[in-house]
Amino acid sequence: MKKLFWAAPVLAMGALGLASCEDMAGSGGSGITAEMLLGAADDNANWITHGRTYSEQRFSPLDKINAGNVGELGLAWFADMDTARGQEATPLVIDGKMYLTTAWSKVKAFDATTGEPLWDYDPEVPGETGVKVCCDVVNRGLAAWGDDLFLGTLDGRLVSLDRDSGEVNWEVVTVDQDMAYSITGAPRIIDGKVIIGNGGAEFGVRGYIAAYDVEDGSELWRFYTVPDGTEGDDAPEHLKAAAKTWNMEVLAGSDAIGGGGTVWDSMAYDPDLNLLYFGVGNGSPWNQAYRSPGEDGTGEGDNLYLSSIVAIRPDTGEYVWHYQTTPGETWDYTATQHIILADMEIEGKTRQVLMQAPKNGFFYVIDRATGEFISAKEYIPQNWAKGIDENGRPIFNPEARIDKTGKPAIVMPGPLGGHNWHPMAFHPGEGLVYIPAFEAAMAYAPEADWKADRARGFNVGFDLGAGDLPPDLNVRREIYGTVKGKLMAWDPVAQEARWTVEFPGPWNGGLLATGGDLVFQGNSSSEFAAYNAASGEKLWSFAAQTGIVAPPITYTVDGEQYVAVLAGWGGAYAITADGHMINEQGPVRNISRLLVFKIGGEAVLPDVLTLAEIPLDPPPSRAGAETIALGKVKYARYCAVCHAPAAVGSTELPDLRRSGTLSDAQSWQAVVHDGILKDNGMASFATSMSKDEIEAIRAYVIQRANEDKALEAADKKGGAKKVARR
Structure with missing residues (x-):
């Protein structure tokens, strides 16, 4: 019989050496204090930090909305956003006011009961920053301290805002803006230190996490996750150890290039142990044969601290321990996915554990005091490893090590993982972790004569065009039909699924668990739903008109419980998948909107406007085979990350097959080479490609557009039979 305990420890203020509540609160002691953050589990009215508590469980004991009455849940109010891009933020609620970030790092404040706008802030991120980001121009949220809010912007700034007015207190640049660094994650605050990482591993940067003073933004410490190749005697011990790998x-x-290892999302904090935990990302490039070759030219070494969970002291940034989920990773298997802390009984002993379901497909339970491996079990099908040994090290499948064989291989999971950034939730009463999982493989093929390009190139070391879907629409549908989405209720002690809900497509939203025996989640089918936490039975749903990827929150004002979620289709899968084949309901649209619900809510969304799609009408394909082949290679490296592999077109960013510039070489060059649309996010690629190479890309897109025009015509005549989804 297992017992589970909710880990929400509150350490005495003096033991951490913290200032008094009045000193930290700002004006009149009314702001967010260290004591409030430590005791967030007991604050049922508010949601004051990213995962609700430092343990990041995303569980609220609120139960006025429950399994018995959730069917009466209705829309209380909504607010449209001014950015038609992916929305991934977790709102904060403090004393009846809601604060959230949107795409392009904008911030908005609302009355949490009525939806009345209070203020908004636009950091005016340069549009050309968009090409420095692998996975959409998203932002995942804010941190609060005193009377201020803290935001990491897409272009690498850390900004302090007055919570009442939205006015800027200070801002500092936290990255080298001449390189492809970005920030999409939410900061955390511990004892007056704002802690933030960054992204950009795919573009050749070196990862780190750093702490800044809440008062003026001065940097207090910086922890690099990979060596820079020049470590000397004065290097920190953790980097000396990493250099050996x-x-x-x-x-x-x-x-x-920078080696990668960016810290772009997950963090959690244990105040009793005074340990900050964070996840480290992939290598740069992905292919270890280029990143860290041995004498035989194949990948070699564990490459610490890539794909690792790392524990440090938040006051100094001192290394304490690490656990590497994927040594020598070569598939983009980040360990930046959501980290949850809890205390639970395992084999008759109460353990302080850390739990994670990273991209590589295994669910890990780790002793959070020591980093000792406790258990791991695959939560989705995978073929890169034959298992995890007793020491917690994977037993590699040699056929999946493309960096060593030099041969193409279809590997499960692919680079999107079995679970991506979308937050999990933990229900202490049920002892379950709820995982927004999915199944999606990828064909990896080494790229010959690969060279790094820090300026604009997607530095992966694989031929991104090798896995293009075949032109046959019927085959494409069948392949997309094998990509599955799941909501899994995972028992971390037994290491098995208690129940599973299948979805028609992947990339479903983050999760919230509540004391009302409910689990809330949005999905790629444009639905927001509530499930029974014990059985997985769907109890309620709402037609959201757009795909939802962000996680919900819940809060109360004057005793009334609300549930809120930021809706808006986007993110890595949304911008790289064929927008017409994501699920059987048809194309998933982006309608960026905040949705807030309560029992008896009667608000109604406006009708969805029908948008006429621009027809496929490309010019004839007249370029030679060699030119088109060159264009395919360059498109895969420089264009596919935003405009989808094989130029199939998403529903969020422009479908290049339908671009008016296809018929005009001069206009195409003006956009791609000269950067006339940089303010819209389309920067110049003149530093990465010649005009001839850019013209070759146009030739490739023209050829693809003609192929698909013919296939669409045949499909309409019944020439391609639709394949039912499983």
Whole structure:
């Protein structure tokens, strides 16, 4: 019989050396204090930090909305956003006011009961920053301290805002803006320190996490996650240890890139142990044969601290322990996915554990005091490893190590993982972790003569065009039909699923668990739903008119319980998948909107306007095969990350097959080479490609558009039979 305990420890203020509540609260002691953050589990009215508590469980004991009355839940109010891009933020609610971030790092404040807008802030991120981001121009949220809010912007700034007015207190640049760094994650605050990481591993940067003073933004410490190839005697011990696991000559060479290891999302904090935990991302490039080759030219070394969970002291940034989920990773298997802390009884002993379901498909339970491996079990099908040994190290499948074989392979999961950034939730009463999981493989093929490009290139070391879907629409539908989405209720002690809800497509939203025996989740079928936490039975749903990827929250004002979620289709899968084949309901639209619900809510969404799609009407394909082949290679590296592989077109960003510039080489060059649309997010690629290479991309897109025009015509005549989804 297992017992589970809710980990929400509150340490005495003096033991952490913290200032008094009045000193930290700002004006009149009314702001967010260290004591409030430590005791957030007991604050049922508000949602004051990203995961509700430092343990990041995303569980609220609120039960006025429950399994018995959730069928009466209705829309209380909504607010349209002014950015038609992916929405991934977790709102904060403090004393009846809601604060949230949207795409392009904008911030908005509302009355949490009526939806009345209070203020908004636009950091005016340069549009050309968009090409420095692998996975949409999203932002996942804010941190609160005193009377201020803290935001990381897409272009790498940390900004302090007055919570009452939205006015800027200060801002500092936290990254080298000449490189492809970005920030999409939410900061955390511990004892007056704002902690934030960054992204950009795919573009060749070196990852780190850093702490800044809440008062003025001065940097207090910085923790690098990978060596830079020049570590000397004065380097921190953790980097000296890491250097032994890399090919340092390559890492320090003139053609080297940053190694990767960016800290772009998950963090959690245990105040009793005074440990901050964070997840580390993938290598740069993905292919270890280029990143850290051995004497035989194949991948070698564990490459610490890639794909690792790391524990440090938040006051100094001192390394304490690490656990690497994927040593020598070569598939983009980040460990930046959501981290949850809890205390639970395992084999008759109460353990302080850390839980994570990273991209690689295994669910891990780790001792959070020591980093000791406790258990791991695959939560989705995978074929890169034959299992995890007793020491917590994967037993690699040699056929999946493309960096060593040099041969193409279809590997499960692919680079989107079995679980991506979308937050999980933990229900202490049920002892279950709810995982927004999915199944999606990828064909990895080494790219010959690969060279790094820090300016604009997607630095993966694989041929991104090798896995293009075949032109046959029937085959494409069948392949998309194998990509599955799941809501899994995972028992972390037994390491097995208690129940599973299947979805017609992947990339479903983050989760919220409540004391009302409910689990809330949005999905790619444009639905927001509530499930029974014990059985998975769907109890209620709402037609949201757009795909939902963000996680919900819940709060109370004057005793009334609300549930809120930021809706708006977007993110990595949304911008790289064929927008017409994501699920059987048809194309998933982006309608960026905040939705707030309560029992008896009677608000109604406006009708959805029908949008006429621009027809496929490309010019004839007259370029030679060699030119088109070159264009395919360049498109895969420089264009596919935003405009989808094989130029199939998403529903969020422009479908290049339908672009008016296809018929005009001069206009195409003006956009791609000259950057006339940089303010819209389309920066110049003149530093990465010649005009001839850019013209070759146009030739490739023209050829693809003609192929698909013919296939669409045949499909309309019944020439391609639709394949039912499983």
